[in-house]
Amino acid sequence: MKKMIKIILLLLVVLGAAFLIFRTPDTDRADMIAKYGSEASRFVEDSHGAKIHYRDEGNxxxxxxxxxxxxxxxxQTWEPVVALLGVRYRLISLDLYGHGLTGPHPTGAxxxxxNIAAAVRVLNTVGVDKAYWVGNSMGGWLSWRAGLSVPERISGLVLIDASGAQVAEKIKPYLGARLARSSIGQILLPExxxxxLVKSSLEENFAKPERLTEAQVDRYWELLxxxxxxxxxxxxGKTPRQPEKWDEVGTLEMPVLLLWGEQDSVIPxxxxxxxxxxxxxxxLITYADAGHLPMEETPEQVARxxxxxxxxLNVAPAVPE
Incomplete structure (x- = not known):
């Protein structure tokens, strides 16, 4: 019995030491806003006191x-597309709750x-009644869900490697997502x-990992x-995704464009x-040389x-080359 107690105590000491050695503390809020904000950065307060970070750029x-x-x-994942489309289009982007410079939702929702309410609040703040909602991955899921709940705010949907489809083929989450879903990961990842780990997860999202820059890795790591x-x-990760809503996706009445990386191993x-x-x-348009994040990996194709x-759709003239 004494030997078992000693082993347990030793394990606790080792785990405690490992925690102290490998712990990565939070970044500083003010430092991050100074580093990753821009002249276009603005914040709008929601009804719970959270400040939603957004940008309103372009024409x-x-x-x-x-x-x-x-x-x-x-x-910032949209910066390459914003640069390419800003001549003709108004580009409004936001950090969703728990992301970027917005930070967590005060009630954990x-x-x-x-999240759709946060997006609508940003549209209201900048005075835009209707927009084309362009979403990637979870953002694509939120976009088509918005198409069901607030269709009056949507001119059309562009779903880029969007989540939410209920198909037989299982999704293999990238490394960080797999850890976040595990019991031990849920304990350790906040600290x-x-x-x-961030770099490895990003590389899984790219068809050609060599396109990923160290500056991109730093940005994702620091803002996480x-x-x-x-x-x-x-x-x-514990929030229900309401898969039954997939049964309603066929009722969407606005125009829908699907853009997909053929080498997407996250959402095939x-x-x-x-x-x-x-x-x-x-x-549907697919890209042979892109993975899960084509707007970062091959933005010229996406913008085009x-x-x-x-x-x-006879809404706007083409962006001149």
């Missing part, structure tokens, strides 16, 4: 696009309706988040450690085909196809 007289990032991402964001990631192309089959009149699609 204020052009058609509005609302850009919604994915899980554990940030509004990360469901679809709460221990090494940079190599923005105060409260890591615990929010754990809490968000089979999910794109499911969206295409379920949504009447939707258009969004622009051409809107042009065909």
């Amino acid at each position: 204020k007289d052009g058609p509005a696009l609302l850009l919604i990032h994915g899980s554990n991402s940030l509004l 990360y469901d679809a309706d709460t 221990i988040t090494p940079r190599f 450690r923005f105060p409260g964001n890591r615990q929010a990631a754990v809490d968000r 192309v089979s999910h794109a085909r499911a969206f295409e089959a379920a949504i009447p009149g939707s258009k 196809d969004i622009d051409a699609w809107i042009q065909r």
Whole structure:
């Protein structure tokens, strides 16, 4: 019995030492806002006291696009597309709750309706009644869910490697997501988040990992450690995603464009085909050389196809090359 107690105590000491050695503390809120904010950065307070970080860029007289990032991402994921489309379009982006410079929701709410309400609040703040909602991954899920709940605010949907399709093929989460879903990960990740873990997870999202820059890795790593964001990631993973809503996706009445990386190992192309089959009149374009984040990996293709699609809808002229 004494030997067992000694072994347990030794394990506790080792675990305690490992925690102290490998612990990665939160970044400083003010430092992160200074480093990753921009001249376009603004904050709007919600009804719970949270301050939602957003940007309103591009041509204020052009058609509005609302850009919604994915899980554990940030509004900077859209910067390459904003640079390419800003001549003709108004580009509005935001950090969802528990992401980027917005930080966690005060009540721990990360469901679809709460995030959609945040997006609508941003639209109201900048005075935009309707926009094309452009969402990647979880942001794509939020976009088509918004198409069901607030269709009057949506001119069209652009779903980029979107989640939420109910298909037989199982999704293999990237490393960070797998850890966040495990019991031990939920305990450790809010305190221990090494940079190599973030880099490895990002590499799984790229078709060609060499396209990933060290500056991108730093940005994801530092903003994941923005105060409260890591615990929010754990809490968000426990939030019900209401898979039954998939049965309603075929009722969407606005135009829908589907953009997908053929080398997406996170949400495979089979999910794109499911969206295409379920949504009447939707258009699917796939990219042979892109993974889960084509707007970061091959932004020229994404910007070109969004622009051409809107042009065909007779809403705006093409962006000049």
